[in-house]
Amino acid sequence: xxxxxxxxxxxxxxxxxxxxxxxxxxxxxxxxxxxxxxxxxxxxxxxxxxxxxxxxxxxxxxxxxxxxxxxxxxxxxxxxxxxxxxxxxxxxxxxxxxxxxxxxxxxxxxxxxxxxxxxxxxxxxxxxxxxxxxxxxxxxxxxxxxxxxxxxxxxxxxxxxxxxxxxxxxxxxxxxxxxxxxxxxxxxxxxxxxxxxxxxxxxxxxxxxxxxxxxxxxxxxxxxxxxxxxxxxxxxxxxxxxxxxxxxxxxxxxxxxxxxxxxxxxxxxxxxxxxxxxxxxxxxxxxxxxxxxxxxxxxxxxxxxxxxxxxxxxxxxxxxxxxxxxxxxxxxxxxxxxxxxxxxxxxxxxxxxxxxxxxxxxxxxxxxxxxxxxxxxxxxxxxxxxxxx
Amino acid sequence: xxxxxxxxxxxxxxxxxxxxxxxxxxxxxxxxxxxxxxxxxxxxxxxxxxxxxxxxxxxxxxxxxxxxxxxxxxxxxxxxxxxxxxxxxxxxxxxxxxxxxxxxxxxxxxxxxxxxxxxxxxxxxxxxxxxxxxxxxxxxxxxxxxxxxxxxxxxxxxxxxxxx
Numbered sequence: 161x162x163x164x165x166x167x168x169x170x171x172x173x174x175x176x177x178x179x180x181x182x183x184x185x186x187x188x189x190x191x192x193x194x195x196x197x198x199x200x201x202x203x204x205x206x207x208x209x210x211x212x213x214x215x216x217x218x219x220x221x222x223x224x225x226x227x228x229x230x231x232x233x234x235x236x237x238x239x240x241x242x243x244x245x246x247x248x249x250x251x252x253x254x255x256x257x258x259x260x261x262x263x264x265x266x267x268x269x270x271x272x273x274x275x276x277x278x279x280x281x282x283x284x285x286x287x288x289x290x291x292x293x294x295x296x297x298x299x300x301x302x303x304x305x306x307x308x309x310x311x312x313x314x315x316x317x318x319x320x321x322x323x324x325x326x327x328x329x330x331x332x333x334x335x336x337x338x339x340x341x342x343x344x345x346x347x348x349x350x351x352x353x354x355x356x357x358x359x360x361x362x363x364x365x366x367x368x369x370x371x372x373x374x375x376x377x378x379x380x381x382x383x384x385x386x387x388x389x390x391x392x393x394x395x396x397x398x399x400x401x402x403x404x405x406x407x408x409x410x411x412x413x414x415x416x417x418x419x420x421x422x423x424x425x426x427x428x429x430x431x432x433x434x435x436x437x438x439x440x441x442x443x444x445x446x447x448x449x450x451x452x453x454x455x456x457x458x459x460x461x462x463x464x465x466x467x468x469x470x471x472x473x474x475x476x477x478x479x480x481x482x483x484x485x486x487x488x489x490x491x492x493x494x495x496x497x498x499x500x501x502x503x504x505x506x507x508x509x510x511x512x513x514x515x516x517x518x519x520x521x522x523x524x525x526x527x528x529x530x531x532x533x534x535x536x537x538x539x540x541x542x543x544x545x546x547x548x549x
Numbered sequence: 550x551x552x553x554x555x556x557x558x559x560x561x562x563x564x565x566x567x568x569x570x571x572x573x574x575x576x577x578x579x580x581x582x583x584x585x586x587x588x589x590x591x592x593x594x595x596x597x598x599x600x601x602x603x604x605x606x607x608x609x610x611x612x613x614x615x616x617x618x619x620x621x622x623x624x625x626x627x628x629x630x631x632x633x634x635x636x637x638x639x640x641x642x643x644x645x646x647x648x649x650x651x652x653x654x655x656x657x658x659x660x661x662x663x664x665x666x667x668x669x670x671x672x673x674x675x676x677x678x679x680x681x682x683x684x685x686x687x688x689x690x691x692x693x694x695x696x697x698x699x700x701x702x703x704x705x706x707x708x709x710x711x712x713x
Contacts, residue, residue: 276621277621277622277623277624277626277627279623280623280624281624282553282624282625282627282628283553283624283625284551284553285551285553286551286552286553286554286555286556286673286676287555287556287624288555288556288557288558289555289556289557289558290557290558290560291557291558291559291560291563291566291567292589292590293555293557294649295555295623296554296555296556296557296680297634297649297650297651298554298619298622298623298626298629298632298634298651299617299619299634299649300623302621303617303619303634306617306619307615307616307617307634307636308615310615310616310617310662311614311615311636311662314615314662357620358618358620358631359619359620359621360617360618360619360620360621360634361617361618361619361620362617363617406589409589410588410589410591410595411636411647411649412647413614413638413645413647
């Protein structure tokens with residue numbers, strides 16, 4: 161049985177996503193905070209808990225939380241910064257339910273830098289990095305997911321064409337999202353993905369997420385306030401988070417154990433706490449930094465069995481019209497990836513549950529789930545289950 | 550030619566490892582209590598939480614556990630594409646250690662999961678550090694150049710297996 165509704169997402173906001181040379185990270189963050197509060201109809205002055213995501217702006221010598229506490233008027237704020245977006249929101253809901261704070265804003269914004277290899281200039285002299293850092297081997301995020309994909313393909317017999325199916329359905333969704341970065345370029349085929357230039361084999365350009373500027377924010381509040389908010393509340397049914405490893409240094413064999421890792425634990429807890437079964441999910445936002453990620457997300461979330469993620473995608477479940485439309489905004493692959501897009505999937509699920517998605521609307525979407533992961537391949541994970549009513 | 554790719558900022562706790570590379574050894578912390586190897590090194594054994602561990606030279610035999618051929622690299626690495634990044638599994642048990650690194654003397658197109666490897670050493674000219682590379686099994690122990698001809702040293706990395 162589903163839990164009583166005690167906290168809700170009352171406001172969401174996304175800034176323009178793309179190349180934003182005239183913007184700063186700070187101004188995107190501030191715009192997002194104001195925009196999400198306005199969407200909720202809650203004055204910024206009433207925010208009393210903040211979740212600044214990674215890379216949030218702050219002054220030297222202070223923490224992001226302290227900086228934003230001072231920036232927002234030096235009022236005492238609840239410290240809600242730990243965890244990725246879905247997991248942090250799950251904790252924020254518990255904090256709200258228990259009176260620790262009443263209006264929490266999660267936010268992010270980045271402009272003028274790149275997270276991919278283009279963002280790293282060649283040094284004149286060998287830079288020094290921590291002893292076990294993968295930077296010494298010329299690895300970066302894409303390389304790690306490529307290593308994961310290679311090992312996955314080796315163990316389960318999946319092919320690059322299998323992975324490419326993820327890029328194909330997410331691009332299709334992006335074509336139905338007027339705000340997506342890649343939608344205007346039209347649909348792509350498996351062959352397009354296989355023919356795009358290699359980045360880190362087996363991953364090609366179209367297996368990789370975008371690398372753009374942008375910001376977003378999410379406002380969560382109590383049931384009482386949400387009912388009188390400007391926008392239709394989306395109720396938090398439950399969520400959880402989990403972490404299992406360090407920052408891309410320790411790898412254990414097996415990498416794909418039957419019992420799962422962080423995503424499995426977070427998903428199991430989130431579904432249990434929320435009283436929702438996996439077959440009740442109408443719409444999903446699953447972290448898709450690379451094509452392999454979505455395949456693994458589906459397996460670890462328990463929507464299919466280990467090794468069957470590619471088959472699940474090919475059966476059409478994730479595509480609009482399928483049993484569980486996934487990443488309907490075009491995801492990180494074709495909508496936007498602005499550095500830390502941890503909250504973007506939650507925002508799209510909220511918009512679906514509000515019924516605001518126009519051409520890409522999932523009919524009668526009532527229950528949705530968002531998965532955020534990162535800081536190693538499936539290293540830290542947060543899962544949030546939400547309902548329209 | 551100056552080596553411009555990232556090198557370790559060696560922590561005092563890890564000097565034994567980096568001194569080992571210079572001495573022709575790849576040393577891995579082995580738990581004094583349960584005998585498990587721990588890679589990357591942790592302050593306590595990840596199997597039994599015992600703090601006493603001994604830096605133990607391993608055989609340097611390994612196999613490719615996963616790999617990626619990189620066509621777009623960060624910083625100075627981009628001048629050497631394509632290059633290979635491998636996750637190599639050391640022969641030692643228990644707790645198979647998985648170590649990330651670059652290859653030397655191997656055509657990236659020849660890599661496959663399960664390929665036998667051997668850890669070899671490369672002294673970095675004008676720097677106080679020796680690093681490890683993964684060579685094909687049977688390769689000589691060292692890619693350290695007798696001379697200080699750094700240009701030749703750099704070029705070795707891009708040569709087919711017969712060179713190294």
